[in-house]
Amino acid sequence: MKNIFVIGAGRSATTLIAYLLENAERFDWHISVGELDVSLAERKLNGHARSRAIAFDVFNAEQRKEEISKADIVISMLPASMHIEVAKDCLAFGKHMTTASYISKEMKALDGAAKEKGLIFLNEIGLDPGIDHLSAIKLIDEIRAKGGDIQHFESFTGGLVAPESDDNPWHYKFTWNPRNVVLASQGGAVKFIHNGKYKYIPYNRVFRRTEYIMIEGLGEFEGYANRDSLAYREVYNLQNVKTLYRGTLRRPGFSRWWDTFVQLGMTDDSYVMEDSETMTNRDFINSFLPFSLKDSVELKVRAMLKLDQDDRLMEKLTWLGLFEKTKIGLKNATPAQILQHILEQKWAMKPNDKDMIVMWHKVGFLKDGKKFVTESSMMVKGDDQHNTAMAKTVGLPLAISTQMILEGKIKERGVCLPLSADIYLPVLAELAKNGISFTEKTYPVEEFDT
Amino acid sequence: MKNIFVIGAGRSATTLIAYLLENAERFDWHISVGELDVSLAERKLNGHARSRAIAFDVFNAEQRKEEISKADIVISMLPASMHIEVAKDCLAFGKHMTTASYISKEMKALDGAAKEKGLIFLNEIGLDPGIDHLSAIKLIDEIRAKGGDIQHFESFTGGLVAPESDDNPWHYKFTWNPRNVVLASQGGAVKFIHNGKYKYIPYNRVFRRTEYIMIEGLGEFEGYANRDSLAYREVYNLQNVKTLYRGTLRRPGFSRWWDTFVQLGMTDDSYVMEDSETMTNRDFINSFLPFSLKDSVELKVRAMLKLDQDDRLMEKLTWLGLFEKTKIGLKNATPAQILQHILEQKWAMKPNDKDMIVMWHKVGFLKDGKKFVTESSMMVKGDDQHNTAMAKTVGLPLAISTQMILEGKIKERGVCLPLSADIYLPVLAELAKNGISFTEKTYPVEEFDT
Numbered sequence: 052m053k054n055i056f057v058i059g060a061g062r063s064a065t066t067l068i069a070y071l072l073e074n075a076e077r078f079d080w081h082i083s084v085g086e087l088d089v090s091l092a093e094r095k096l097n098g099h100a101r102s103r104a105i106a107f108d109v110f111n112a113e114q115r116k117e118e119i120s121k122a123d124i125v126i127s128m129l130p131a132s133m134h135i136e137v138a139k140d141c142l143a144f145g146k147h148m149t150t151a152s153y154i155s156k157e158m159k160a161l162d163g164a165a166k167e168k169g170l171i172f173l174n175e176i177g178l179d180p181g182i183d184h185l186s187a188i189k190l191i192d193e194i195r196a197k198g199g200d201i202q203h204f205e206s207f208t209g210g211l212v213a214p215e216s217d218d219n220p221w222h223y224k225f226t227w228n229p230r231n232v233v234l235a236s237q238g239g240a241v242k243f244i245h246n247g248k249y250k251y252i253p254y255n256r257v258f259r260r261t262e263y264i265m266i267e268g269l270g271e272f273e274g275y276a277n278r279d280s281l282a283y284r285e286v287y288n289l290q291n292v293k294t295l296y297r298g299t300l301r302r303p304g305f306s307r308w309w310d311t312f313v314q315l316g317m318t319d320d321s322y323v324m325e326d327s328e329t330m331t332n333r334d335f336i337n338s339f340l341p342f343s344l345k346d347s348v349e350l351k352v353r354a355m356l357k358l359d360q361d362d363r364l365m366e367k368l369t370w371l372g373l374f375e376k377t378k379i380g381l382k383n384a385t386p387a388q389i390l391q392h393i394l395e396q397k398w399a400m401k402p403n404d405k406d407m408i409v410m411w412h413k414v415g416f417l418k419d420g421k422k423f424v425t426e427s428s429m430m431v432k433g434d435d436q437h438n439t440a441m442a443k444t445v446g447l448p449l450a451i452s453t454q455m456i457l458e459g460k461i462k463e464r465g466v467c468l469p470l471s472a473d474i475y476l477p478v479l480a481e482l483a484k485n486g487i488s489f490t491e492k493t494y495p496v497e498e499f500d501t
Numbered sequence: 502m503k504n505i506f507v508i509g510a511g512r513s514a515t516t517l518i519a520y521l522l523e524n525a526e527r528f529d530w531h532i533s534v535g536e537l538d539v540s541l542a543e544r545k546l547n548g549h550a551r552s553r554a555i556a557f558d559v560f561n562a563e564q565r566k567e568e569i570s571k572a573d574i575v576i577s578m579l580p581a582s583m584h585i586e587v588a589k590d591c592l593a594f595g596k597h598m599t600t601a602s603y604i605s606k607e608m609k610a611l612d613g614a615a616k617e618k619g620l621i622f623l624n625e626i627g628l629d630p631g632i633d634h635l636s637a638i639k640l641i642d643e644i645r646a647k648g649g650d651i652q653h654f655e656s657f658t659g660g661l662v663a664p665e666s667d668d669n670p671w672h673y674k675f676t677w678n679p680r681n682v683v684l685a686s687q688g689g690a691v692k693f694i695h696n697g698k699y700k701y702i703p704y705n706r707v708f709r710r711t712e713y714i715m716i717e718g719l720g721e722f723e724g725y726a727n728r729d730s731l732a733y734r735e736v737y738n739l740q741n742v743k744t745l746y747r748g749t750l751r752r753p754g755f756s757r758w759w760d761t762f763v764q765l766g767m768t769d770d771s772y773v774m775e776d777s778e779t780m781t782n783r784d785f786i787n788s789f790l791p792f793s794l795k796d797s798v799e800l801k802v803r804a805m806l807k808l809d810q811d812d813r814l815m816e817k818l819t820w821l822g823l824f825e826k827t828k829i830g831l832k833n834a835t836p837a838q839i840l841q842h843i844l845e846q847k848w849a850m851k852p853n854d855k856d857m858i859v860m861w862h863k864v865g866f867l868k869d870g871k872k873f874v875t876e877s878s879m880m881v882k883g884d885d886q887h888n889t890a891m892a893k894t895v896g897l898p899l900a901i902s903t904q905m906i907l908e909g910k911i912k913e914r915g916v917c918l919p920l921s922a923d924i925y926l927p928v929l930a931e932l933a934k935n936g937i938s939f940t941e942k943t944y945p946v947e948e949f950d951t
Contacts, residue, residue, distance in 0.1 A: 240769050245792035249775045251836070252789070253766030255705035260791060281775075316703030319690050325699045325731075339702070341710060342695035344950060386701070500794060
């Protein structure tokens with residue numbers, strides 16, 4: 052029997068745990084789930100005979116070492132910064148490990164030691180990073196195998212509300228960590244390459260430099276740029292590509308509306324506002340506007356953003372309650388925390404709402420002197436509020452790759468990314484069986500850029 | 502005989518050193534000037550009998566201790582971050598010290614020890630900080646002495662080119678450290694209070710939220726907000742004031758034109774641009790604009806900034822050479838470094854150009870149930886490229902207060918600011934004798950805010 056130790060039983064772990072339980076008998080697994088709030092782990096394990104819920108604190112070194120020493124593989128669903136302690140114990144006790152997070156410098160530093168011990172620490176095997184890697188590399192490898200010379204690569208992913216649950220004027224709800232949404236694109240300029248030219252976008256322009264994207268069968272989207280696309284030249288072996296651009300999908304219009312908060316200064320997380328506890332929503336927005344003895348907050352917003360009287364953006368702000376005299380009630384809060392608090396009251400998923408993940412790649416290549424584009428897209432919807440599209444797309448690749456490691460089907464060792472055909476082919480095949488599949492189309496073009 | 506040790510003989514030290522030499526005989530002083538480049542010190546001392554130039558490296562602890570031990574007082578003209586090592590030695594050897602820099606936390610921590618040893622470390626006694634404190638506190642004390650209840654306080658200072666040397670379309674030249682100009686307002690949101698309401702301005706709005714200021718005899722200016730005005734409530738004992746706003750003066754229009762660079766992302770100092778050495782000015786501006794197969798860089802700028810065809814801003818950008826195919830030639834440079842490099846070629850002071858310092862305070866107060874405003878303004882011009890307005894206004898208050906300390910006329914001890922009448926009255930009186938004086942006018946108003 053193989054022991055799998057899952058650390059963390061939060062929202063993203065639902066499908067992962069369900070998949071492991073479903074396959075426990077077949078592969079002779081025992082599943083331990085460690086979570087600070089043990090009842091959360093208990094609910095997800097639902098008394099399965101091959102499972103055990105543990106009240107687990109990752110900062111309790113003794114407990115952490117004990118549980119890791121008993122496992123054959125550890126799946127860490129902890130926040131990215133906390134993986135490293137788990138990884139060090141995995142190294143000490145000779146255990147494999149999988150995560151859905153970006154490889155940190157500290158994690159990368161364990162590469163040599165992990166290889167020496169014959170261990171694999173497989174990271175970035177969730178959704179984004181994860182399925183984006185698997186599907187992009189597969190596409191790239193296939194085009195090259197057919198003699199295509201790749202010139203252009205774009206990739207966008209978005210976590211959205213499903214169309215049937217899209218009932219608000221922003222066409223957006225929080226389907227994942229709201230704080231990450233509020234802080235999106237902060238902390239450094241966007242960098243990418245477009246037709247051989249390096250391009251940079253400051254934070255105050257990111258949400259106004261979007262790309263319109265039409266995906267057959269899924270409708271219209273827009274994409275804004277992620278922070279550093281240049282790093283993917285090496286990861287995807289695209290050193291000579293002329294255009295490399297990765298971004299985030301939203302429904303059309305969202306980025307311009309969101310930019311209101313950026314322009315006003317409401318997404319700033321670097322300072323605490325005076326009187327945040329006693330201020331109202333209306334005071335909050337007014338604190339970013341010039342003082343006036345007479346003018347209304349509404350008119351000051353319109354004037355600052357240069358909005359015509361019929362611009363529907365004002366209705367969207369009004370709908371959020373930004374002009375209401377509702378007490379905020381948060382002590383020592385930053386603008387970003389207050390904005391998140393206001394948005395959470397309006398953008399919360401309702402009990403029967405479904406989320407949706409959309410991924411889209413566009414690869415431009417030369418073949419026989421002609422230009423072609425392959426578009427590849429994927430859409431997954433959540434089943435309900437537990438088995439969300441996000442939980443499926445993060446959990447399934449983790450579960451599948453964990454199974455493959457336990458079965459000895461992955462030969463790679465060290466701290467790695469899922470970039471080899473040994474990994475991406477079987478994982479994508481198993482994902483397709485679970486309703487996560489890509490639709491491709493290839494067509495000739497005059498230019499890669501429109 | 503008293504020994505004065507001046508550390509640093511750069512541009513800001515010219516008037517300071519000249520004043521000390523002029524008064525050396527009268528007060529029986531000997532002036533030592535330490536500078537890495539000893540010829541710089543020699544030129545400024547010009548062989549004066551009561552002086553000595555020293556090739557001095559502040560990081561050479563042995564030399565630093567030796568020279569400080571021989572002095573009666575040390576004037577540190579070093580960059581702000583370097584004062585602390587000098588201060589520690591002054592403490593060890595029992596020497597007074599003066600600087601024109603903001604008090605750092607490390608400096609503040611020496612307060613108790615300095616008091617115990619009967620020493621004064623007088624800081625913020627240059628221009629800004631310096632003359633702004635002296636003149637503001639004098640104004641505040643006078644209004645209160647006459648029974649005025651202060652409700653409103655604004656203060657602006659600017660280092661500008663003198664009108665007779667103002668021959669470029671930006672009405673601005675670098676009269677001081679260009680890097681500080683390029684990085685102005687970065688590193689945190691602007692905070693102030695206006696009519697009892699806390700106000701915050703993000704970096705991307707600072708240069709579009711300016712105030713128009715007309716100063717009698719000096720003409721029109723505009724002011725943009727400095728980063729944290731709130732700290733001055735305590736410093737100036739203005740805890741109950743309804744409006745507190747400090748800022749920087751420019752000629753009207755400058756801030757909107759400067760905002761171009763902010764909006765494009767050209768003032769970012771956080772990353773190095775790819776190919777900065779081989780790119781041209783035109784490539785530089787284009788790297789912040791969307792890719793286009795056909796459109797010109799000029800049209801893309803106009804479209805992004807929403808400039809009408811007759812907007813003169815385009816001529817100002819053109820005049821700077823931003824659209825020219827001139828090689829930049831800087832290795833591994835940040836956007837801010839490249840922008841500075843381009844601006845320095847156009848905004849340099851010519852040999853006969855004169856600089857100008859303008860300071861303006863506006864204090865609103867209640868008296869006998871009525872509202873009044875006192876405006877106080879100061880203007881100094883440079884004599885030539887050595888005795889600049891900046892060198893005079895930074896150097897004279899330092900020199901005068903140093904003299905007062907040596908004469909035993911300042912009783913305060915510890916790490917302090919020049920906020921008491923004992924200091925500000927005689928320093929301002931001596932400044933007036935040297936051509937640095939304030940003009941005041943008081944008039945009734947309906948409201949403090951217009």
